[in-house]
Amino acid sequence: MNTPLRIGLLGLGQRGLQHLKALWLLQSEGLVKITTLADSFPVNLNDDKIKSFVPGYCQDNIKLTTSFEELIIENRPDVLYLAIPPNLHHGELIKAAQMGINLFVEKPMSLYLDEALKMEAAIKEACIYSAVGFQQRFEPRNEAVKEFLSDKRVVQANYTFHTHIEFHNVKHTPTETVGGPSNRIWTTSRAWTGTSAVENGIHTLDLWRYWLGDVVWVQANYVNRLPNEVIEGADNPHTYNIFFGFESGVIANMALSRLRRVYNSYLDHQILWNEGRLVLNQDKIVFYHYDGIYPPETLPDDSQICHSFNVTQVNDNLLDYSTLEISRNFLESIITQSPDSIRSPFSDAMNSLTAVIAANVSDSMDGARIYLKDLLTDKKYAPHREKKYS
Ligand SMILES: NC(=O)c1ccc[n+]([C@@H]2O[C@H](COP(=O)([O-])OP(=O)(O)OC[C@H]3O[C@@H](n4cnc5c(N)ncnc54)[C@H](O)[C@@H]3O)[C@@H](O)[C@H]2O)c1
Structure with missing residues (x-):
């Protein structure tokens, strides 16, 4: 896949902001281009709020939306980061997988095994790359x-x-x-x-x-x-x-x-x-x-x-470091088409x-x-x- 990878992020809370901070650095290295940030609560898309967590953040050329459909259909990223609370999934992961979007999913991927099994099946069927947030x-x-x-x-x-x-x-x-x-x-x-x-x-x-x-x-x-x-x-x-x-x-x-x-x-x-x-x-x-x-x-x-x-x-702060490295590893695995180098693909994390x-x-x-x-x-x-x- 060509660089920079187009990135969408769903959930701009504690973990989503940590990912954005890492992705901002990877964008400066030319590995990614952050295209869309989505959160169902507009307050969490506020420019000043995001800036206070992500040094150097600037909203230019980034689409902000409260609509998941707009994120995946109109702005169709190469990779979607999912960082929403684990009890609030409503089919987003499966829809994105079915569109062939590669997925970085925060742990725990769900609180329910039936839901997690369906997510795993959708990822397998779509033959996409996946990673789960076990940055340790x-x-x-x-x-x-x-x-x-x-x-x-x-x-x-x-x-x-x-x-x-x-x-x-x-x-x-x-x-x-x-x-x-x-x-x-x-x-x-x-x-x-x-x-x-x-x-x-x-x-x-x-x-x-x-x-x-x-x-x-x-x-x-x-x-x-x-x-x-x-x-x-x-x-x-x-x-x-x-x-x-x-x-x-x-x-x-x-x-x-x-x-x-x-x-x-x-x-x-x-x-x-x-x-x-x-x-x-x-x-x-x-x-x-x-x-x-x-x-x-x-x-x-x-x-x-x-x-x-x-x-x-x-x-650096160890969490910042490992959050950056898990993303770098995942994104480089996609670019070089090396699924075996991903340490926590979804099926392993199961x-x-x-x-x-x-x-x-x-x-x-x-x-x-x-x-x-x-x-x-x-x-x-x-x-x-x-x-x-x-
Ligand atoms: N890997 C780690 O070390 C680590 C650390 C913290 C949290 N997490 C995980 O990350 C996930 C998110 O946790 P958090 O701490 O960021 O929570 P949070 O509540 O701080 O943030 C969640 C964000 O998602 C948004 N949101 C909620 N429901 C949504 C929906 N349906 N669609 C779109 N946006 C929605 C909220 O507005 C909020 O901005 C959880 O699964 C959590 O366990 C992982």
């Missing part, structure tokens, strides 16, 4: 971990992320006008997110898949909020304990919490292989492994077992989405083990696949 696969430290683990027999992964419910921010969708929370903090709402496992846990689960391969089964138990603990529609569970079973035999354990009045976050992320343990801290990665003559005559000291990990430093939705299903069945293959096809799970909110 492009962080240098996560690429280095992938390389480091590639020759090891990984046996366990552990991720604990405790944060406070007040950590969630006010979003750009005027949710109060479409049946959502009055404070616009939709990431605390189960109807809007699926749960925090689907909205946020999916990033870590997808990284595990990048390092360790596909998930086969899931078991989960949550502690749900009681009706009197729900404030302004914030009804996602207090806590989550989720086990993911991988095809490779690895078992991973994710513990999450979203409590009120804590105002503090805690993160611990460790990967264990048969002869060592990798600890991913915010600022550095260390691993514990004894590489000397075995067995040692005396117990090894810290200098013999504790090693740190060299990771290429990123000067395993990540199914796994986190399976966690919700498992919790609703008292922690039963859910095999993803069954969840996607078995009649008994049909009610768990259906679209429930419009």
